[in-house]
Amino acid sequence: MSFQEAVFILHEHEVVAGYRLKDFEQQVRQGASLIGPSGDYLCAAYVQVGNHQCAEAIVLFQLPVQCSGADIIARPDWYMPLQRLADNAGPGPNMGAGRIRLACQSQCSVSWHRQSLWEPATSDFMAIRKALRDSSLVQQPLPAAVAPVSADSSPLSAVQRVSGVSPGSLLAQKHDAPEVEALKQMLRNEVDTYRKQLQQLQQEIERQRSLNEALQRQTEQAESGALTARQAEELKQRHAHQLSGYQQQIELLQAELELARLDAETS
Structure with missing residues (x-):
């Protein structure tokens, strides 16, 4: 194992x-x-x-x-x-x-x-x-x-x-290590990467929300023949599912960001 x-x-x-x-x-x-x-x-x-x-x-x-x-x-x-x-x-x-x-x-x-x-x-x-x-x-x-x-x-x-x-002895051991500055820089870079990923996901969520609003309008106009109500509802559910997935990714990235920030502060 x-x-x-x-x-x-x-x-x-x-x-x-x-x-x-x-x-x-x-x-x-x-x-x-x-x-x-x-x-x-x-x-x-x-x-x-x-x-x-x-x-x-x-x-x-x-x-x-x-x-x-x-x-x-x-x-x-x-x-x-x-x-x-x-x-x-x-x-x-x-x-x-x-x-x-x-x-x-x-x-x-x-x-x-x-x-x-x-x-x-x-x-x-x-x-x-x-x-x-x-x-x-x-x-x-x-x-x-x-x-x-x-x-x-x-x-x-x-x-x-x-x-x-x-904690004092652990801190001393960490700062005695010659690679500590490189580790801290790596952690700072990791935090920056997580922030950028969060921004991208938040932008995608806003895009999905705009699509959902457009689909809602299309649903209201479905009787005019542009889209059937059933098709509009299916598309709406699909985008809602994608939106939920993006939200879960944001929550995971927020947890990773907090963990990386903790390491950057304590290293």
Whole structure:
């Protein structure tokens, strides 16, 4: 297998725990306590990670849990074909090595699993990307679990909770690298490219809207013989579908733009 598999638990757009997939499955089978907020379910992310330490596929799933005292335990009857969903997932944002495959509530290849998935925000992708980068999954073992922040301890960032490394030392390591300026320039160029693509898509959306308005006028005049109402409606639906596709592309590019901007600021 050319990739590694991990499961991250997220809460309020931050990673609070990380497991290798086999360790996560063992925790679930054995009814061991998991780390995360109390409630009916945990927001989890199954991630396929390539040799470049970047996500290749993500499945955002809800893990049903039950509380046993202070312990949070996965429900014993839970099952989801995570790898199958990842293999057949739709397009997602660029997480550092091209567009990922993404399965979430709005796009799921198996309809009856749709309600067991959740819908991400851009900050969720940022949190997963930071967790992968800071835990050095390919080079070092991923922690079996990340300890939660105690009430009397000083606040820890998501980087510290996942990797145990302070942001200051990570920043020093980055700026010691001789290629850092070249990397920053590359990221700035990537941001500019995403902006241009967004502008082009927005212009195309405006063009499609103009076409839809023209089609609406043609529909109203259909009885005069220029176009039948049925033909006009078919054309209108076709352009509406194209418009929806452009809108989805804009949302993906906006997520990629935000990820690239974050890297440009923190590199």
